Amino acid sequence: MENSTGPIEITGKDSIWACTCMSSWLWPICDGSHHTYGGEGPEEVVLDPAKTYRLCQCFKTANRPFCDGSHLR
Numbered sequence: 001m002e003n004s005t006g007p008i009e010i011t012g013k014d015s016i017w018a019c020t021c022m023s024s025w026l027w028p029i030c031d032g033s034h035h036t037y038g039g040e041g042p043e044e045v046v047l048d049p050a051k052t053y054r055l056c057q058c059f060k061t062a063n064r065p066f067c068d069g070s071h072l073r
């Protein structure tokens with residue numbers, strides 16, 4: 001069961017730029033905030049466009065940028 005802070009699903013993407021500075025308003029996707037607030041730039045995460053992925057929205061995952069179910073705990 002997912003709650004309001006559960007993951008978002010994406011599909012049809014061959015890569016995403018994952019935030020590593022923890023300042024993005026679109027976390028876990030980079031929104032360029034590292035240019036304003038400092039910190040490391042984003043990390044490219046290669047995906048299979050044929051697959052659906054669940055991206056973490058709660059900041060608790062140990063497998064960033066993907067949901068690992070920690071939002072349920």
Ligand code: FES
Pocket residue numbers: 005006007055056057058059060061066067068069070071072
């Ligand atoms: S949304 Fe599932 S672990 Fe963060």
